[in-house]
Amino acid sequence: MLVTHIRQRIQENGGWLGFDAFMALALYTPGLGYYARDAVVFGAMPQGLKNSQGERLGAGSDFVTAPELTPLFGQVLARQVAQALQATGTDEIWEFGAGTGALALQLLNALQGLHVPVRRYTIVEVSATLRARQQTALHAHTAKVCWVDALPPMMHGVVVGNEVLDAMPVQLLARVQGVWYERGVAWDSDKAQLVWQDRTTTLRPPCPVSGEHDYLTEIHAQAEAFIRTLADKLHRGAVFLLDYGFPEAEYYHEQRHMGTVMCHRAHKVDSDPLTDVGLKDITAHINFTGIALSAQDAGFSVLGYTNQAHFLLNCGLADAMQNASLAQRVAAQKLILEHEMGEFFKAIGLTKGDPWDAIGFSHGDKTHRL
Numbered sequence: 001m002l003v004t005h006i007r008q009r010i011q012e013n014g015g016w017l018g019f020d021a022f023m024a025l026a027l028y029t030p031g032l033g034y035y036a037r038d039a040v041v042f043g044a045m046p047q048g049l050k051n052s053q054g055e056r057l058g059a060g061s062d063f064v065t066a067p068e069l070t071p072l073f074g075q076v077l078a079r080q081v082a083q084a085l086q087a088t089g090t091d092e093i094w095e096f097g098a099g100t101g102a103l104a105l106q107l108l109n110a111l112q113g114l115h116v117p118v119r120r121y122t123i124v125e126v127s128a129t130l131r132a133r134q135q136t137a138l139h140a141h142t143a144k145v146c147w148v149d150a151l152p153p154m155m156h157g158v159v160v161g162n163e164v165l166d167a168m169p170v171q172l173l174a175r176v177q178g179v180w181y182e183r184g185v186a187w188d189s190d191k192a193q194l195v196w197q198d199r200t201t202t203l204r205p206p207c208p209v210s211g212e213h214d215y216l217t218e219i220h221a222q223a224e225a226f227i228r229t230l231a232d233k234l235h236r237g238a239v240f241l242l243d244y245g246f247p248e249a250e251y252y253h254e255q256r257h258m259g260t261v262m263c264h265r266a267h268k269v270d271s272d273p274l275t276d277v278g279l280k281d282i283t284a285h286i287n288f289t290g291i292a293l294s295a296q297d298a299g300f301s302v303l304g305y306t307n308q309a310h311f312l313l314n315c316g317l318a319d320a321m322q323n324a325s326l327a328q329r330v331a332a333q334k335l336i337l338e339h340e341m342g343e344f345f346k347a348i349g350l351t352k353g354d355p356w357d358a359i360g361f362s363h364g365d366k367t368h369r370l
Contacts, residue, residue: 002032003194004276007187011271018196019261020169020222022185026277027167028126034278035167038129042368064267065163066242067102067340070331074106074325077160080349080360082116084158084238089354091119092157092237098123098165099130101137105353107160120157121145121365143284152231159230159239165291166243166283168226170218173205174198178212185274196276205252206290213337216259217252224294231298231352236250239300239350240360242308244348246287247369250335252287260285275296288346289370295350302348304361305370308335313358 010017016266017025018330063268098104108175121141124132126149138145155168172183181198187197210214230239243250251260263270265280273282292302306314312335321329322333336342349358361367 001203002029002048005029005032006185006194006277010187012184013104016199017186018022018182018184019172023169023273023282026273026282027169029278031048031347032278035043035127035130036282036294037278042260053264055290065099066335067106067162068100068327069334070324071102071106071319072332073312073335074318075105075110075179076312076317076320078107078110078114079315080157080311080358081160081335082114083359084109084240084351085118086117087358088156088158088237088351088353090237090309092155093118093121094124094155094157096159096161097119097127097167098134098222101134103162104134104158107143108138108144118144122157123147124151125149130241131332139236144153149230154235155230155233155234155237156235157237159234159237161241162240163244165220165223165226165241166245167281167288168220168223170222170261170284171203172222172261173201173217173219174222175209177214180204183216183316194277196255196274200296203263206287207248207252209252212253213254213257215254215257217256218259218261218287220284220287220290223286224290226296227291227294227300227350231300233296234352236352238358239295240310240347241291241350242345243286243352245288247289247305248289248367249369251285251289286346288348291348292367292370301355302367302370303351303355303358304365305346305367306361306364307343307366308345308347310364311347312336314362314364315359 009025027327028036029273095104103223108121121144123134125147131147174181174183180201182201182203185194186197204219205219261273261284263273263280263282288305295302317332321332334340347359347360
């Protein structure tokens with residue numbers, strides 16, 4: 001049982017685990033963690049619809065991602081990938097967090113239609129369950145697709161990641177009566193349950209938080225380390241990441257005092273990661289300023305940063321919608337409407353070497369707000 005395993009780790013660590021360590025165990029413990037267990041956790045929508053692969057959708061999933069809403073997402077992202085492959089002189093694609101394999105299938109099909117040569121499509125996947133699902137979805141591209149669970153010493157190509165950064169463990173910082181603490185997890189023997197416990201810390205948010213009120217937030221050491229690792233491994237190529245989040249000034253605004261950690265289960269959201277551990281997703285929003293600064297410090301150039309609506313429209317979503325069915329047009333609107341995913345999600349592009357004019361950021365670039 002996962003809670004028993006976490007309880008043992010707490011005891012081994014002196015009675016306390018930082019939230020980042022707890023989150024990693026809850027999501028990735030082999031055979032027990034949310035992403036490592038043998039169960040369908042995402043890729044389906046409520047109301048009995050079908051996803052982009054024609055699978056029947058209904059009960060059994062916790063959330064839906066953009067490629068599952070409509071294949072138009074991958075089709076227009078493919079235009080940006082095609083430009084990046086040409087601009088960087090590469091012919092490989094790397095995907096992190098491939099989920100059901102829907103995005104990989106959409107990209108490969110679209111690039112084939114655009115007559116863009118792709119020598120290899122590598123999926124970085126640590127979950128055997130998800131890998132099996134991806135292999136089934138991508139059987140038509142078996143000759144090009146391969147899977148790895150660790151990065152090689154050197155990479156070339158275009159890296160894509162949709163909703164990857166938000167699943168990386170974060171540290172929680174709590175300002176209580178003017179004192180900063182790191183918020184972690186302990187075990188309450190009397191109540192036989194996981195509980196919050198704070199410890200004083202020298203850690204601080206990357207910018208001052210105004211006010212004297214109690215305040216909870218996150219810092220993203222692992223996501224920023226991931227970017228630095230990519231910079232070290234990727235010798236030639238580009239990176240495109242789409243996720244929900246804010247620039248630093250918005251992320252650490254004094255009014256955002258409850259933090260951004262949230263959980264997803266059965267298309268419902270809650271803010272208590274200490275219950276139903278291993279049965280629901282745990283995520284946090286992204287500080288895109290931290291991502292951009294880590295990228296620049298590690299040798300990347302920032303191609304652009306904008307909301308998902310601008311990015312997809314720049315890549316041709318409006319034209320693609322005109323030729324799509326009514327159902328696909330309705331689904332695609334969720335990707336770009338401000339009150340849906342259009343403003344909530346952001347896109348950031350990175351490249352090695354001199355920057356070039358990426359089509360996804362041709363209008364509405366908000367890099368100046370990072």
